[in-house]
Amino acid sequence: MGFSVRRIQQMCKNGELPGAIKEGRKWLIPDETIHMNHFAKNKSLPIGVSDFKLATTGYYYVDKTLMIRDFLDKKPMVSLFTRPRRFGKTLNMDMLRVFFEKTNEDTSVYFKDKQIWQCGDYYTKHQGQYPVIFLTFKDVKSMTWEETFQKIRRLISLEFIRHNELETSSVLTAYEKEQYHLLAGDSGDEVDCQMGLQLLSLLLHKHYGRECIIIIDEYDTPIQQGHTCNFYPEIVNFMRNFFSGGLKDNPHLAFGFLTGILRVAKESIFSGMNNLKTYSILDDGYSSYFGFTEKEVKDMLRYYGKDDKYNELSEWYDGYRFGNTEIFNPWSVINYISDNCFPKAFWQSTGSNEIIGEIIQAATPEITKDLYKLLCGEKIAAYIDTGVIYPEVQNNPYSIYSFLLVAGYLKVANIYPQSDGNFMCDVAIPNKEITFVYEKEVLNRTNQNSLAISISQAIFSKDTQKLQALLEDFMVKSISSIDGANEGFYHGMMLGLCAILGNRYKIRSNRESGLGRFDIQLMPLTKGMPGFIFEFKHTKDEHTDLSALADSALQQIEAKKYDTELRDNGVNSIISIGIAFRGKSAVVRRG
CATH class of the missing domain: 3.40.50 (Rossmann fold)
Known part of the structure; x- marks a missing residue:
């Protein structure tokens, strides 16, 4: 029946099992009672239960x-x-x-x-x-x-x-x-x-x-x-x-x-x-005891009659790897099943995320760009020190990835042990739930949420004049005169502003296509929607014509055949956008 002996004894004493009678020190339970569905599957889910005795006697354990x-x-x-x-x-x-x-x-x-x-x-x-x-x-x-x-x-x-x-x-x-x-x-x-x-x-x-x-x-x-x-x-x-x-x-x-x-x-x-x-999460020892394994999740879904929800649950709450064990977020799995299998970001409300704000504030333009790459589903290589301490987030910007990994915001895709006892790892966002946490925390912490929505609307409606005006307004209000020192800064900025389109597009950055590497590509997730290719140019020269530079970005898209991957994936409508930046100015051209 899936209950402990102690729980069965309690149910017999309380009359919860029809027909049960006591014979000496034992209870006899009718076969038909044992096979009654509503008794075999009436355990509550242990949301917030951390008392072992209670968890094992009154809940699904x-x-x-x-x-x-x-x-x-x-x-x-x-x-x-x-x-x-x-x-x-x-x-x-x-x-x-x-x-x-x-x-x-x-x-x-x-x-x-x-x-x-x-x-x-x-x-x-x-x-x-x-x-x-x-x-x-x-x-x-x-x-x-x-x-x-x-x-x-x-x-x-x-x-x-x-x-x-x-x-x-x-x-x-x-x-x-x-x-x-x-x-x-x-x-x-x-x-x-x-x-x-x-x-x-x-x-x-x-x-x-x-x-x-x-x-x-x-x-x-x-x-x-x-x-x-x-x-x-x-x-x-x-x-x-x-x-x-x-x-x-x-x-x-x-x-x-x-x-x-x-x-x-x-x-x-x-x-x-x-x-x-x-x-630590990188060690094999005890790797299966914190969080749920694939088998444990499948057993739980079967118990509650939700076998058909496994793929959706995996997409949202799987993806962690402790040692060599694939792990699901247990808090979110339990809440998902309890909430009638409606997926949402349960984990983000369970603790303080102030450290994310500190990370964003301390991040260099290069790190900010990498954080947005993660948001777009890409992997990045990072040096992981499992002994990271809180002040290092401020003093050493590259400790960001170590903290995010051990705190559950990243997963390890590949591990390359180092001789000093630490690791080089390919890291990525583990699942949809954490993607939502990133969207909320990263965009809100940088005050870009409402602007990102406006910019995404301008991109989606192919309104280059509005996009140019929004970009210049954003840069005037948000960046310093020294931020725009190179093309990489603007690339990271645009990657972040495109991130809100992640529920409609697969966002890719610096990937091979055709005869070269595009800057940003928006691959539509729904058939019939247009795809986008972005190419960026940057200059510090006050005498350079930004319009001509933006036109050269468009020409590069065409000459290098950056649209090859989109066309190979059946995208027929492709919008090319070239943007030239200088300081807080921008010119946008559409192909």
């Missing part, structure tokens, strides 16, 4: 418990998993907590119908055997360091309170209990809180006679907030000492798990931690 097997096969002292937001990090960390944590409840019932329980005694003997410290920083998003510290102190306090067995422990000294009450009472100062992990692990180790497991979820959320809100040094200093006490050379630590978007190694947050093993 995609079994990721073999992650436990993979960990126990290697058992690194501290594991860091870096993945984009909303890819199941918190749920997986809570799964680890429920599996390993020693409690009064028999938590094995949550795993006996899962894949991990079929792996044998070597794995199941670890179930329920460890004291566990669990903290999630996913909601620590305050505007000042003072408020951030208060939230972190409160989270530490609540975790101490969760372990209230320490209050009555017979093996702790009076001083140790006093230290416990200090942090449980939300009274510690910064130094006390920095020692929080070390203190709590010591107390739990002493009480239970066994080393602790420490789980820190979304550790870098307050670090990103610190970068955005100008308290970066304070939060980095706090986290460095906090993690050092709990995870570095801690005799009370059995294992540690951390999740985040970035591996903030360059700030020495994990300084000297030679016991840390990082699993």
Whole structure:
């Protein structure tokens, strides 16, 4: 029926399964009840559910418990998993907590119908055997360091309170209990809180006679907030000492798990931690456990009777690659099915995109051009450093691609490992959903949205006079006198302004066709619509006739037969447009 044993027992007790009767300690369920469609397929989708017990007993759960097997096969002292937001990090960390944590409840019932329980005694003997410290920083998003510290102190306090067995422990000294009450009472100062992990692990180790497991979820959320809100040094200093006490050379630590978007190694947050093993989106380890695999998505669609929606769902939410595994965005897949399979950009509303604005503002003309190439469906080559940190977005413009990749805005098409441990990669936008995020963020951040619509209308209506006027008006208002230093700048600008046509045209840039390489081509997605070829010219010479230069661009289109690809694809109506630029002036000619 697709339910856990615990859920079936609850349904029997509640009378949800007609004809079920109790015989001794067992329930007997009629065959006809088992095969009733509305009972076999009435699980809710776990939208926003990150509690493992709840997810596995009351909702459709995609079994990721073999992650436990993979960990126990290697058992690194501290594991860091870096993945984009909303890819199941918190749920997986809570799964680890429920599996390993020693409690009064028999938590094995949550795993006996899962894949991990079929792996044998070597794995199941670890179930329920460890004291566990669990903290999630996913909601620590305050505007000042003072408020951030208060939230972190409160989270530490609540975790101490969760372990209230320490209050009555017979093996702790009076001083140790006093230290416990200090942090449980939300009274510690910064130094006390920095020692929080070390203190709590010591107390739990002493009480239970066994080393602790420490789980820190979304550790870098307050670090990103610190970068955005100008308290970066304070939060980095706090986290460095906090993690050092709990995870570095801690005799009370059995294992540690951390999740985040970035591996903030360059700030020495994990300084000297030679016991840390990082699993980024480029690594094969654990590649199938964050996000949904193709099989998991097909099984889910089959369960809800939506098999015919697989291609559409793939087009919108597939495309990620973690290690060698093809991955779907789990948040968007669940919301898509829940929303009666109506596709839209669910993921863009789940977090802050301020960093995109910062990227656009810091981008050089060359990078802006490449960002628009991505928007038009092209791949670009980029050096990827998985240890990128937030300030580098400002200081090193080329770190943009590293950040966008690890944050989920790009996918890896090809990987070329480098000797320094980083990678050269061909990157691209993964799917339609992220294309919409780009359109919204890139165009809005550069204040080009309404103008882009007007320009696209002028292009589509073949109105060269209007197009020329709009371009000159845009340049007067938006670019500096030094921006237009070369043709590449204007090429990138036009690529961005054409991007809004992406739902009607396949936009290609600098591609071979005929006897050369055109600047921009608009290949219609609908039969019967016209195609467009753009060629750009640029001059700094005040005496050069821009009209003659624009005419030469048209002549180049014809002489080089740039329309060859369009004609080979059955496009009969082809509009050639030549544009000559100088500073903030432009002349547009149509062939």
